[in-house]
Amino acid sequence: MRVTPFVISDLPETPSQTAGPYVHIGLIPKQAGFEIFENNFSGDIAGPGVAGNRIIIEGHIFDGAGHATRDVLIETWQANAAGRYNHPVDRQDKPLDQRFRGWARTGTDFVTGIYTIRTIKPGPVAGRKGRNTMAPHINFWLASRGINIGLATRMYFGDEDAANAKESGLEHYRTPGAPQNPDRRQVRA
Amino acid sequence: MLGSRSSERLSERLIEFKWGNDSMTPEFEFHQRNRDLHPPAYTPIYKTSVLRSPRIPLWSLQNSLSEVTGPAFERDELGPLDNDLVRNYAKNGEPIGEQTIVHGYVFDGNGRTISNTLVEVWQANAGGRYRHRNDTYIAPIDPNFGGCGRMLTDENGYYFFRTVKPGAYPFRNRVNSWRPAHIHFSVFGTGFAQRLITQMYFEGDPLIPHDSIIATIPDKSAADRLTAKLDLTASRPLECLAYRFDIVLRGSRQTLFENKLQGA
Numbered sequence: 001m002r003v004t005p006f007v008i009s010d011l012p013e014t015p016s017q018t019a020g021p022y023v024h025i026g027l028i029p030k031q032a033g034f035e036i037f038e039n040n041f042s043g044d045i046a047g048p049g050v051a052g053n054r055i056i057i058e059g060h061i062f063d064g065a066g067h068a069t070r071d072v073l074i075e076t077w078q079a080n081a082a083g084r085y086n087h088p089v090d091r092q093d094k095p096l097d098q099r100f101r102g103w104a105r106t107g108t109d110f111v112t113g114i115y116t117i118r119t120i121k122p123g124p125v126a127g128r129k130g131r132n133t134m135a136p137h138i139n140f141w142l143a144s145r146g147i148n149i150g151l152a153t154r155m156y157f158g159d160e161d162a163a164n165a166k167e168s169g170l171e172h173y174r175t176p177g178a179p180q181n182p183d184r185r186q187v188r189a
Numbered sequence: 190m191l192g193s194r195s196s197e198r199l200s201e202r203l204i205e206f207k208w209g210n211d212s213m214t215p216e217f218e219f220h221q222r223n224r225d226l227h228p229p230a231y232t233p234i235y236k237t238s239v240l241r242s243p244r245i246p247l248w249s250l251q252n253s254l255s256e257v258t259g260p261a262f263e264r265d266e267l268g269p270l271d272n273d274l275v276r277n278y279a280k281n282g283e284p285i286g287e288q289t290i291v292h293g294y295v296f297d298g299n300g301r302t303i304s305n306t307l308v309e310v311w312q313a314n315a316g317g318r319y320r321h322r323n324d325t326y327i328a329p330i331d332p333n334f335g336g337c338g339r340m341l342t343d344e345n346g347y348y349f350f351r352t353v354k355p356g357a358y359p360f361r362n363r364v365n366s367w368r369p370a371h372i373h374f375s376v377f378g379t380g381f382a383q384r385l386i387t388q389m390y391f392e393g394d395p396l397i398p399h400d401s402i403i404a405t406i407p408d409k410s411a412a413d414r415l416t417a418k419l420d421l422t423a424s425r426p427l428e429c430l431a432y433r434f435d436i437v438l439r440g441s442r443q444t445l446f447e448n449k450l451q452g453a
Contacts, residue, residue: 011298011437015411016227017388017402018235019373022321026311026337026373033322036278036335038268064240071323077259077381087258089217089380103260110323125254139255143386146237148228148405150384153248154255169248 016149023073023143024107031107043074043106044118049099052081052120057155060113061142068113072144076104076117076155083123083136092126124163135163135170218252219382219439220298228405235401236362252382257441259381262307264341271339274312274352278320278335285331286315286353290423290431291389294346295376298440302346308436309375310350311337317358326358351429354391362401369396369403378438389434390416 024032030040046054057076060068079085079102084094086102100120108115124133135156142151156164164170230242250256270277275288291310295303313319313336316328320336334353342348355370371388378384390397397403397416406412423431 011296011300011440012226012411012414013223013298013439014385014387014414014437015406015408016385017373017405017415018238019375019386020388021323022311022319023373023386025319025321025335026309026339027375029335029337032320034278034320034335036337037271037339039266064242064244067240069241075384077255079254085254085258087261087380089257090254092254101260128251128253134253134255137255139381141381141384144241146235146239146241148230148232148235148238148242150386151230151243152382152384169250 018145018148019073019143019150021071021145023071023145027073027105028107031110041103041105043104043116045101045104046118046120047099050120051097051100052122055119055121057117057119057138058114061108061115063146069108069144070110070113072108072115072142072147074106074108074115074117075141075143076119076138077141078102078119078138079122079125081120081123083125085125090125092130094123121157132166132168133163135160135167217257217441219257219380219441222439226406226408226411228407232405235405238405252380256382257380259377259379259383261305262341262377264305267339267341272348272350274310274334274336274338274350277338279333282333284314284334284353286334286356288351288429289354290349290351290425290429291372291417291434292347292349292420292423292431293417293433293435295342295348295378296346296435296437297378297383298437300440302342303378303438304342304344304346306342306346306379307339307375307377308342308348309337309339310352310372312352312355312372313358315353315356317356328356328358357394357396366401367396367399369394369400374434374436376436376438380441383438385436385438387436388415389432391432392416392418 029036061072063069080097080100082094084090084092084096086096104117104119106115106117122136122138124136127134137154137156140153140155232238275283295306297303314331314334318324318326318328318330320330338350340348340350357367357370359367369390371390373388375386403412417432417434420431420433
């Protein structure tokens with residue numbers, strides 16, 4: 001019988017702190033300007049043999065003044081082309097792609113502010129309790145100077161109107177510029 | 190190769206998941222994050238946050254497979270010196286500074302240790318200068334110090350690395366703002382919703398009470414947990430001091446159970 005060292009019901013989470021302006025050193029050292037590790041994580045995860053339609057995701061991350069940031073770390077996490085995550089909690093009856101971890105990491109460019117992810121389009125994944133299949137999406141996580149706690153969001157696909165229309169909660173965010181407030185809370189000024 | 194081995198490695202962990210009536214999806218989800226323990230996004234004391242905090246309400250999503258899953262990493266993806274910052278960028282000698290051990294455990298909020306999870310660290314050199322093209326502080330670059338390292342926790346959730354103690358440095362916030370000595374940490378856990386980046390400080394640093402970044406955390410006891418304690422028992426006599434820093438990621442609901450204990 002194996003027993004964990006101890007079990008406490010409620011250990012408080014370690015607080016987040018900003019990744020700072022030099023996040024590249026630790027997580028994408030090539031962008032910081034030097035080579036240190038033999039094996040580097042990258043934003044190109046559609047290697048040879050990975051199943052699925054190749055896609056390139058490109059964009060800017062804008063700050064509150066509308067300026068494109070040039071120092072933000074971006075990580076993405078996604079299902080494979082069949083719509084299954086490479087993780088033991090995902091027991092959907094779909095094939096695993098042995099060559100596809102599903103995780104990418106890159107930064108916005110120091111000059112252009114553009115980030116680029118090369119991956120494959122994920123398939124749709126089952127929703128909670130195995131029901132209400134979710135529209136295909138890629139999970140984004142951002143960290144940088146000025147971001148006190150990592151920002152999580154999702155990217156959906158413009159060519160998936162039917163699936164997107166059924167995605168719960170997404171309708172509140174469909175209109176750029178003036179989003180509805182689904183929780184009816186005050187927006188911080 | 191990557192996929193199956195990652196999956197097996199995770200499956201070997203102590204945790205097995207309890208299934209609902211629908212065998213496709215586990216009744217597994219992380220506890221809602223206690224935001225009171227974290228800095229809010231908008232903290233004018235740290236000026237850069239003002240333009241980098243969301244202006245529209247956050248989208249509150251219940252955990253789905255997208256949140257409870259996350260990337261796994263293999264030992265052979267890392268190099269043998271990746272967790273030794275004293276040696277992993279040494280060109281013609283050792284870096285200048287106080288050699289220091291930092292070690293601890295990674296837990297989840299349920300008090301379980303998290304094995305085989307990736308821990309990445311980065312820091313300034315002993316003079317307070319980063320090896321980064323955007324850092325122009327007057328302290329010199331150390332030719333033998335890169336300033337980053339990474340490791341997987343072992344089967345007990347334990348991590349360990351050796352480095353030199355970073356120096357304090359000024360930053361542009363107010364006209365005379367200084368960062369206490371610190372090491373940046375990036376940790377994964379088992380699900381992407383546990384993803385965390387934070388900073389570790391050193392016990393006794395007189396700059397800690399003056400730091401605008403630590404001050405973004407409203408809860409004093411939460412902020413105090415970012416200060417690593419001097420750990421004399423783990424120090425190496427006549428060689429280096431050690432600091433102990435444990436990390437806690439989000440816990441999960443108690444619908445998961447110990448497979449091996451089932452029926453015991």
